Amino acid sequence: MANVYHIPAMLTETIEGLDIKPEGVYVDVTFGGGGHSRAILAKLHEFEDLRFEISNLGHLYSFDQDKDALSNAIDDERWTFVHSNFRYLRNWMDYYGVEQIDGLLADLGVSFHHFDCPERGFSFRFSAPLDMRMNQTAKRTAADIVNGYSEEELAKVLWLYGELKNGRQIARNICRARAQKPIERTEELVEAAYPHPLPKRRGAEIEVPAQYKKDLARMFQALRIEVNDEMGALREMLVAARDLLKPGGRIAILTYHSLEDRLVKNFLRSGNLEGTIEKDFYGNALTPFDVIEKGREASSDEVERNPRSRSAKLRVAEKKS
Ligand SMILES: C[S@@+](CC[C@H](N)C(=O)[O-])C[C@H]1O[C@@H](n2cnc3c(N)ncnc32)[C@H](O)[C@@H]1O
The missing domain is CATH 1.10.150.170 (Putative methyltransferase TM0872, insert domain)
Structure with missing residues (x-):
């Protein structure tokens, strides 16, 4: 089989978790091969017949810091590619005049493409310079x-x-x-x-x-x-996402190792990076999210078809009203 750029993990579960609205503004902060982005756009187009009943059409912004991802660009007027680290999510949304978003997806880490490109130095299977930068200009x-x-x-x-x-x-x-x-x-x-x-x-x-x-x-x-300072970028993006999400908006995150999973889990539970749950005068928890998926794993069928989905965990939360 020819090298594929990436096979998205838990595609159906992730898209269901985002609960996509026709006029919504969505962000995929990890575009990669574009599998998840394409599925989000397909959902936005599903509602096209309703366009006379809604004032705005939905839009998707997809981030990737690796310029190779641009080879998977999508020809769609509802799609904008942002060649940047997702830690700058807030700045880019300001740049595009987006004050609030309806949903955000992060499928963390590297793509198959990174491992399959010997010269990038991500794999111990190939002789290559010790590089490992996702952003080749870093x-x-x-x-x-x-x-x-x-x-x-x-x-x-x-x-x-x-x-x-x-x-x-x-x-x-x-x-x-x-x-x-x-x-x-x-x-x-x-x-x-x-x-x-x-x-x-x-x-x-x-x-x-x-x-x-x-x-x-x-x-x-x-x-x-x-x-790639992956943990630092993740922390900054989570805070920006929390502040940008509309009430009722969803955040879906696929994690692949325990440290990033713990950070995401505690953040979605508490709404802050320290993971501390604040309480009101009466002792009620003051948290910004309702947690919807608590670390769902890929089905055994999917793992058989795509062994690299074995370590994926899906976490989804909804911003409270
Ligand atoms: C697991 S892949 C995503 C695959 C994608 N969901 C798909 O369906 O093909 C992760 C992608 O996110 C990018 N990425 C990782 N960390 C990033 C960051 N901090 N900022 C921007 N892009 C990042 C990587 O370059 C890679 O292309």
Whole structure:
């Protein structure tokens, strides 16, 4: 099968969760291959026959910080692509004169395209420069982090974002290797982190011992999250989304690892980044959202068809009136 840009996870469940209104303004902050965006637009068009009864037609703004996503552009007057990090959601909505939105979707992380493009350095399966930037014009690459962070900082990234129990040992191995020579390529990082037995190269592909694959995937994930400041961007976007959503508006988020899932879960429960539930004088919780989906997982059928949907969790909430 030819490489596909991305297969969207839990497509039907996500679109149902957004409960799309014909005249609504929607934002997909993670356009990628455009699977979710296309489904939102299809819903907006479903209501076209009603256009004489409603004053406005719906619109969708789709964000992606990776310019490669533009190769999936949609020819539709109700669609606007925003080539930007979603942390600037508020600024862009101001720019387009949008004061409130009816729904927002975030399908977090990277797309299949990122893993399938060897030269982007997201995968330990291919020999490539240690890059991992989703936004190709960003300054900091994975090589900058691997060669520039202290052992302590590296261990923290590996533990926090990769949940690697042996993160300290790996950080020590990396620091020992880079003292001899900077680590510039994926295979050099694999070799530095797990010095025995050595990975083999077959052309552009790296063959690593099976027992290291899971940990390597976690190590690459951790570095990718740090390179792209994924947690920082998510925090800023959540706050902007909360403030932009209309009463009755929906937010649907697909998370893929426990740290981002915990942040989203606590935010939707409490309405703030600290996760603290404020109470009124009578002890009633003062929260801005009603939680609708609490971490729904893909069906076994979907996981069979699309194994990468295995780690997806869908969380949906509605802004209270
Ligand atoms: C999991 S994919 C989304 C796939 C999409 N739902 C689809 O149906 O094809 C995530 C996409 O969001 C983009 N992305 C991730 N973090 C971002 C951020 N902070 N700002 C803008 N785009 C981001 C990535 O470049 C990637 O294309």
